[in-house]
Amino acid sequence: MGIIFIGLAFLPKFVSAVLAIPGPVVAAYLVVILSLIFVFGMKILLQEGLDHRMGLVVGVAFWIGTAFQLDWIYPEYFQGAWEELLGNGMTVGGFTVILLTLFMEATGGRPARLKTRLTAETWPEIDAFLTKFAERRRWGEQMELRLRAVGEETLQILTRGKGCDPVAEAEVGRRLLLIVRPDGDAADLEFIATTDEDQLAMLSEAAASLPVEAETPLRLLRHYASSIRHQQYHDIDILTIRVEPVQRSGA
Template identity: 40%
Template structure:
């Protein structure tokens, strides 16, 4: 598994498995064609160096941007930074490495291996020492609102938060659900349309906390527009003449400290960070 594939996916925008299968098949075929390897070997060193600098630089910038923009936990951002320097230290032998055999030495000199192992250990430590995150799953429709509110209440009580924080979390969950699964207020309709089977989408909510801050992650069906972009447009306008579709976005903006929205085909991932109301500890 090459971790650079994540950055390649972000840069190219291509995440289809079919494309990966075709690329893998091409690489397997090329491995049995010595002439292709000879052509690649004939590329001048400065040209290949410039190409690698451009590619690795783009991957590094994209990876750093993904961590900084999409990761809300300061602890995990610190883990990413520490693991990067651990990997670089082993990769470039910034200190004397012990001799533990040919296989062990090869593993220690690999920045991907050492950095990956360090990240696994640190993340496991954070998962074991921090309160466990809670999970909620249901059908993506407004009928799931009572069960979702009960889940949020249980989450707040386990964190020993007061009623004000609990009400804010409930409001955020409700507005996010209404954004993902808006009310269908259309009246009438053809009987043929009613008989058509609906595509039942699943809603998954992951709730975690960092001190007094709550992080809610909603995973559900696509809504067609990026929520983060819509909220940014609302923030850029002082006069809020919100139409009915934008009402949930305006309310969500007032309740949440930050909202990030990622879209992958028909799946939306909305991460909301909620802080206690002013005056609460």
């Protein structure tokens, strides 16, 4: 969209048409667009879940953006180009979110990554990777078993209906990127792959509605994981799973 608007800026007739739009019409358009953006942002926050870190990022970004929008923060020092850039609360709030997120990523635990083929035959490699990660964090046997169980059940879901023929899987060349991030005593696992959308979509449904025999991996995954989130971008699926110790998750 940015590239499109930059291109349209070089078309005088389009610019003239935009400038000819009456002010009340533009105001009504902005009210609708900003309302939709606000609702969309709240939907993302509710889906992600507001923990103490996310709440801090959102709260600080909101109030800093509001302060710059209303000229509460030393407006005399921001003149000219800086006034145009920092006078928009959405821009300042967005930059604040990016900076705070980068800071938390840099000061938090270092994530571990594994790139491999997405086949049932690669489970020993994934299992060894998760075991080594848990041992390095000194989480104990119970947390290690939970991580391994989540990895096994997730791999079964991702390879459902495709793990019967290893030769065919190799020819397709489906890849998996597994990222594990420590968060205190908990762990966030991110599986990035090209997967079957119908199987993953069932994760968001109630466990009671799943057929017991056909969806055993889904039920087991729900038992070991504290939260499960599925996102899809074109043909790439991202499955984010949070695993917490037994005493915190209540499982």
